[in-house]
Amino acid sequence: MNPVNIKAIARKEFYHLMRDFRSMYLAFAIPLLLILMFGYALSLDVDSVRAVVVDHDKTELSRDFIRKLNASSYFEIIHHLNDSLSAVRYLDRGFTTMAIVIPPGWTKDLKADRKASLQVLLDGSDPNYAGISRGYITAFVESYNRDRLLSFLNRKGMEQIQAPVDGRIRVWFNEDLDSQNFIVPGIIAIIIMMVGALLTSLVIAREYENGTMETIRSLPVSGGEFLLGKAIPYFLITLTDVLVAVFMGQVLFGVMMKSSFWLMVLASTIYISVTLNLGLLISIATKSQLVANQMAILITFLPSFLLSNFVFPVGNMPKIFQILTYIIPATYFIDILNGIYLRGLGLAHLWPSYLVLVGMLIAMSNIGFALLKKEGM
């Protein structure tokens, strides 16, 4: 490998980029824009459930219950309805996802120390949303019942009965349960994968289409120098994108790294190299910019989105798809980012994922060399 050759190829590629200002601009701005937009907007949290209530009982106690419901940060009562039928209409139309119905005689049952049923109608279409809402209402009623139990015991003058088990639930790694903390790193991984492969998928195909590949073949440049030189300008662009995105993530969204910044840079360097290499491979194999472009999108975006443990847990997938997740580079990068951002892990824990990414990089480069050799370089 001769650094002078690499520099020459890189400079040529850089001029190409600079001259086509629109592409340069797109290459830099679009990924950043997407990461920021999605990072800002996407969330799987349920802030507060917008519920409607039907109070058939209309007593002091039932009104108090509703007031408490509304005062808790988990619920927002958007309407008080008169009958269950209109609640059904609200659910059907998607105006609300939860209807809480207090049946007549509710207060009387409670006061007589009987079980008083509370009907909750839940729109289950979105299982994630519905599941979390269900958790909220169950927890709310549970704590309401606990208060009632205490006042019951006081009333009867009984000794306090302690709950035998006191579950002290603590959340680790993402203490506020904020989905942004895992969505922002995941989005970075996915967008970089797509953009990295997309950018380089064009560069060698372009030489073929313009017929300049012949010229390059006759130059005293080896395959490795050629690939490296081609990748360097894009590497710099993409790495800048990642760094700016990470910085913005901290400043704008408060997504903080718990472990070392340099570990993240190291991982990004390897990961970006993998994505650029993938694009180059596609470019050599297809020799057509359009086909390369389509291929790059096809094999990067959806697989990285779906099969990388980003929001869809691998454990839920059928076996065959679980196996597929092992060959997706984003899986390992997201694993590393998860370790760095949320768990505060170091190389001692994360080395297997680094190793796999390096392995992928080496394998891809070798395939690239082999393909170029077949082309006579």
Next chain:
Amino acid sequence: MSWLRIRELVRKEFIQLFRDKKNRPLLVIAPFVQLLVFGYVLSTDVRDVKVGVVDQSRTRESRMLMDALNANRIFRITYYANHPEELEEVLLKRKVDLALKIGPDFSELIRSGDSAPVQVLADGSMSNMASLRIAYTSLVLDRFNQSMITELYKRRLDYGKIDTRIRTWYNPNLDSRNFFVPGIVAVLIMILSLLLTSMAIIREKEAGTIEQLIVTPLRPIELILGKTIPYIIITQTLMIIVITFAIFWFSIPLKGNFFLLVAAACIFLLSTLGIGLFISTISATQQQAMMTVIFFILPFFMFSGFVFPIASMPTAIQWIAYLNPLRYFLVIIRGVFLKGVGMAVLWPQFLALMVLGLIVFTSAVKRFRKRLD
């Protein structure tokens, strides 16, 4: 307007489309692969939660607690640690989702009528899943408490408590597949119709045959119709096949009227075909068109409520999302599939789709004609 000329153009378009072998995978294989992959992979169900336990008490009570956890079908104790540090390490390495620490004095505390602390550590890295796991854990603990109290004090505490009866409608088992698979139909239609229409005109531009088309007696409106009708037919056919597949392969219940879906798809196509036309006017090459399509599809996809609920987005984005035709189509398609509702409920979505579609399509056509003249 001459229907004959339109028909001939449509025929030409079909021949061209199917003659090119490169198009076959795009048209036939890709939709099915996507449907299958999406259908199997998209799932945010909380099931099979892996639990690690350190039981320093090793008594009947601690075993009862673990049994109570195991008896719940979503929890599975997969790791028994010997000391707390080991357990924390396992949680750190993502081998378990939940860690339970039972202290050495667990049983004594319970027997003496005190409260025995049980520390539960939850991996919060996927926060949406974590909050569900936590909710289920507290449910298990509450039930355990109830049965313990009955056992310890040999009596039932009959105080006036609220008994929540939650009935989940439309998707009673909270099955992710029922939510995602109908959505995939919408996403597939969007991707295909956008890609195909934008390419249809760019292809002529790139090949230089657009000039030939212009010098024929074909009028602009006929050109547009001839270029869009084939893709309406193709996407509708695909939609019908994909829906049939969804119903029979993934056994997604279709509660509503199938023809309502077809009607909604037709109106939805107004927007996507319009955007496709628009892209073909601003791009010179297929490649530019491809890129532009991608950057339309991504925000449409992300801000549609397909995966990420619109209600959880920031207000500014929620306002922007009103301009996204896909969101209305998703509401319709999910409404018809899961809720079985009809026009009486879905008319606002139909109206919004119609208005958006007409605006997008007519302005695209106007721009397109100006380009041709």
